[in-house]
Amino acid sequence: MTTVGIIGAGSWGTALATVLAGKGCPVRIYDVDEQHLRRMESSRENTDYLPGVALNSNISFAYSHEEALKGADVVLFSAPAQHFRSAAEAAKPYVTPDMLIVNVAKGIERGTHKRLSQIAAEFFDMNNYVVLSGPSHAEEVGRRMPTTVAVASENPEAELKIQDLFMTDRFRVYTTEDVVGVELGGALKNIIALGAGIADGMGFGDNAKAALMTRGLAEIMRLGEKLGAQRETLSGLAGVGDLIVTCTSMHSRNRRCGLLIGEGMAPEDAVREVGMVVEGMFTAEAAYELAKEAGVEMPITDAIYHVSRGEMSASEAIEMLMGREKKHEQA
Template sequence: MKRVTFLGIGSFGTSLGILLASCGHNVTIWGRNKDEVDRIKKDRINKKYLPDITIPSNVIITSDIDEAIKGSQYIVLAVPSYSIRSVCKLISDKLKKDQVLISLAKGIEEETNLRLSEVIQQEAPFNPVVVLLGPSHAEEVSRNIPTTVVVSSKEMEYAGKVQDLFMSKYFRVYTNDDLIGVEIGGAVKNIIALTCGICDGLGYGDNTRAALMTRGMSEIIKIGTLLGGKQETFFGLTGMGDLIVTCTSLHSRNRRAGIQIGKGIPVDEACKNIGMVVEGVAACQAFYELKEKLGVSMPITDELYKILFKNKDIKEAAHSLMNRDKKNEMY
């Protein structure tokens, strides 16, 4: 039995907290907003994110950060990518060296272009850092629908410990020592999912989605291998697996936001309507800037960037993709 703290009271952190509590671990979930925390503590339901799921009475819910992390062996960073650094700063002087930090976020940090494990390590240089990523909608995890994910770390002994922590009859965890590949695949797929949603909103069909997913995988592999990831990782759960689930499911906030954008709703309004962070928007900006710096061809990312930040007409962007110079599929 382990003590595990989840920092962040969103959908995935809540669902994993329930999972670990059901396995007999001592679980604490922390949230910044005291009023929201008090409501959830009273109702035992996270109405905003998981309205049909009851949080067990043995899960501690608190807005006191000191209470939350004291004595915990594992601290799970269940916050969006843009909050990773600020939350790490909040806890850095409270951490003990033997506390393992686990990141669930998918993306890279804007401006620095650092992977999130690198951000965490900068703020907590003496703590082991593990990432847990893969095709895993919180709505399904919370209902014990069989799910598989991947853990990775610079220190794989700790990835093995996190694998043991989360393994259950409904939640299977694999290890992969390609930390770069695991993180990059999980970040870039959000760009492709947002694009697929836009095309769904336009009324395009399965042919278009299949093309975007396949050519999107090419972009993931290009940038991922250039950054040091292994090609085979991108055909696994945190690459192809995550791409499939995010591009095809209506649980996907990126796809749902894209559908609204494709129907003509302004980007900011579409993201607000989703009610959760749409990571594909920030990822698109970050990877656009990164691929420009590295000189990598990523045409889907290019066109999405122009739609989101340059007000390019969506059908014109689709036309631009379809009418690029002819080429061999393998290049």
């Protein structure tokens, strides 16, 4: 049986632990927050981030990177994107050359504008590196509701092994070789989800949401293609699939955060209220700067970036987006 060390016991790391442990894999889970880990160990439940999902006996708890990764076949990084660099750095001494590395975080690093595989390349052999992404709320995966995701790697063998590792009758895994597309699809949709939430919070309807999703996808594709992503990937599970689930679901914390902002709450208070990582707030900044560097027009991302920094009100953003000069749809 494949032994897996998980770095990050948030909702997603825990939900994936239940998928693997349910298949009989021994799973050891580590988190920087020791008290959180101790609560999980004593209640056999992640009451902080994934309440109501029992943790089976194949899941054990590790209080150091060494304990989590000693003898493991696979290391799974499920820390938030802005913490991936420090997580990778801390885990590196215990990552052996034959260990496969899976990253499930979604985001772009602030400051450097690096995708997470570009950060990983500073620490690990990329032949072992696989990204997993797609429309997958932890709350549903933890309850064994049917879910599909995509995995991508530069190494087809590594990606096939990870496909096999995660596949169950309720968790279906597709492969693709497009690492850039899978990463950018997962990262950029969170910005649009914030926008969908803002529109809901302002009391707008389905038309506004459909507009944000469709025009949001157009700008994700513009930036994605410029950075080397394939259109097909962005039209697939890691792109459109994840965009749909994040913009429409009550589970999406990006959408929920947007909803509070749309109702008039200050952005920093909205993030605090959600209480879990709101990746879109960080990715909006990185994508805004990246788009400027790449010379790609991203009006929705621009608007959400300014709203998320409190530099523009939600109403001003709507005025700005609806008042743009007239255009061809495919321009």
